[in-house]
Amino acid sequence: MSANSTPVPLLTPYKMGRFELSHRVVMPPMTRNRSYNNTPQPHAIEYYAQRATNGGFLISESASASDISQGGPNMPGIWTEEQKEAWKPIVDSVHQKGGIFFCQIWHPGRIPHSGLDNFLLFWRAVPDDKEYIMPTPQQLRANEVPHIIEDFRIAARNAIKAGFDGVEINSSNGFIIDQFLNDQANDRTDEYGGSIENRCRLALEIIEAVVKEIGADKVGIKLSLFSELHGEKDSNLEPLATYLAKELTKLGILYLHAVEPREAPRCLESIRMAFEGTLISSGGYDKTEGDEAIAENYADLISFGRLFLANPDLPNRFEVNAPLNKHDRSTFYMTDPVVGYTDYPSLQVAC
Numbered sequence: 001m002s003a004n005s006t007p008v009p010l011l012t013p014y015k016m017g018r019f020e021l022s023h024r025v026v027m028p029p030m031t032r033n034r035s036y037n038n039t040p041q042p043h044a045i046e047y048y049a050q051r052a053t054n055g056g057f058l059i060s061e062s063a064s065a066s067d068i069s070q071g072g073p074n075m076p077g078i079w080t081e082e083q084k085e086a087w088k089p090i091v092d093s094v095h096q097k098g099g100i101f102f103c104q105i106w107h108p109g110r111i112p113h114s115g116l117d118n119f120l121l122f123w124r125a126v127p128d129d130k131e132y133i134m135p136t137p138q139q140l141r142a143n144e145v146p147h148i149i150e151d152f153r154i155a156a157r158n159a160i161k162a163g164f165d166g167v168e169i170n171s172s173n174g175f176i177i178d179q180f181l182n183d184q185a186n187d188r189t190d191e192y193g194g195s196i197e198n199r200c201r202l203a204l205e206i207i208e209a210v211v212k213e214i215g216a217d218k219v220g221i222k223l224s225l226f227s228e229l230h231g232e233k234d235s236n237l238e239p240l241a242t243y244l245a246k247e248l249t250k251l252g253i254l255y256l257h258a259v260e261p262r263e264a265p266r267c268l269e270s271i272r273m274a275f276e277g278t279l280i281s282s283g284g285y286d287k288t289e290g291d292e293a294i295a296e297n298y299a300d301l302i303s304f305g306r307l308f309l310a311n312p313d314l315p316n317r318f319e320v321n322a323p324l325n326k327h328d329r330s331t332f333y334m335t336d337p338v339v340g341y342t343d344y345p346s347l348q349v350a351c
Contacts (some may be wrong), residue, residue: 009294010287010302011319012054016278017254019100019165021301022055024294025315027221028257028282028303029059029104029168030220033201033333034341035076038064039167041088043337050312050342054098057301059168059220061069062106063087065148065155074335078103084158091163102220103159105152106170107177145202148176153209156219166218169206172259174229177203181225181240184232196236197235198245207251216252220280224259226267238270245274255280257303266298287318313346322347 021074023311035041045098047157052058077083087103094101155168171177184192192201203221210219225234225241234240248256256275260266262285270339272279283297290302308314310327317324331340 009291011315014278014300016057016301019057020055020058021100022053022299024217025056025290025308025318026280026301027051027056027058027314028305028310029061029170030070030305030309031061031333032341033072033074034335034337035074036050036073036335037063038073038077040076040090040182041337042089043342044090046342048090048101049097050095050346051308051314052094052097052099052101053313053315055100056098057100057317058094058102060103060164060301062170063155063159065105065107066151078105078155078158080160080279084162087159087162087164095163099166099274101163102166102168102218103161103162103164104168104170105155106175107148107151108175139188142192145192145205148202149206149209152206156210156214160214160218166211166220167214167255167304168220168222168257169203169210170222171203172222172224173227176230177206178224179245181223182229182232182234183217183236184234185229196240196243200240200247203244204247204251207248207253211251211253211277212247217254219253220255220316221253221273222257222258222259224261225271226264227259227261241270241349242274245271247273249276253277255301257282259283268299272298310344312344317347320347 010025011023014024032090034043043127048058054254059074064075064079066079067077079085091101152169159167170179171181180192181199185198188194191198193199207221209220225237243257255278256270256271257280260267260281262284265283268279268281278300280301280303281293282303282305284294285302293299293302304314306327307324310325311317325344334340
């Protein structure tokens with residue numbers, strides 16, 4: 001870049017806690033359904049290494065916190081020793097490229113894959129409205145909540161032992177924590193339902209337990225408060241977002257990764273004002289929109305899902321304004337170890 005050229009905001013460095021990022025382009029969690037029997041596979045080494053850059057920030061696909069939190073038969077877990085060991089060479093491949101790598105941890109709550117046998121812990125006795133047929137979930141008893149918190153704590157510990165630089169707690173997209181947050185889904189009458197404080201209790205208890213286990217400087221959270229949860233949004237969004245962001249600030253976590261729904265762009269102002277850590281925005285951005293969001297200090301980092309999936313060298317393409325590969329949605333969730341996974345060409349191959 002010449003001395004007279006204007007820096008591209010997405011490609012400017014950023015210090016996220018103790019991590020020195022060389023650019024602001026984040027690879028977010030993306031389920032790929034290629035972890036057979038819930039165990040990460042060797043082909044994931046190439047997949048993540050392809051997308052790693054020196055000083056770049058990557059977040060893994062969601063890893064289940066326990067054997068009762070499996071979202072599908074080919075999604076990875078991080079609750080067993082075998083899974084932890086399987087993650088190690090994948091993490092190493094990212095570190096060898098100079099990347100920073102966090103593990104996203106989740107529990108799906110009432111919407112796991114319909115083929116699971118251990119369909120046990122669910123928070124609300126209301127069927128989900130998915131197209132597939134599934135049993136009516138059982139309401140999660142208050143005395144069972146500590147088991148879920150413990151699952152997250154142990155999973156976070158396992159992630160650090162596997163070599164990850166930190167963890168992201170998945171509190172988005174209608175999964176268990178998101179289900180508690182939304183007053184249109186949470187009809188509990190105990191200490192986990194009703195008021196904003198009560199509905200945020202599970203999220204904050206999980207984050208607090210993980211912070212105590214691995215340190216706040218290694219913890220992020222992903223939220224989708226402004227998205228519909230099975231057709232419904234919380235009835236009092238701004239106070240909910242503000243309260244939760246302030247409480248997360250008190251816990252001192254590293255970052256908050258927030259989803260902007262397509263129908264509500266630039267909706268994160270309340271979170272930006274209330275949260276004092278790094279804010280990552282995710283919302284179907286293109287390069288121009290990402291540059292604008294960074295330049296306007298709307299967010300600190302921008303995550304790109306489909307663009308990063310189809311363009312393993314996305315930051316490099318942004319730097320030289322190169323054409324982008326188009327994603328093939330039909331291959332997103334295939335179990336093939338190559339097709340739609342590691343066969344998207346990098347720039348030097350495409351040109």
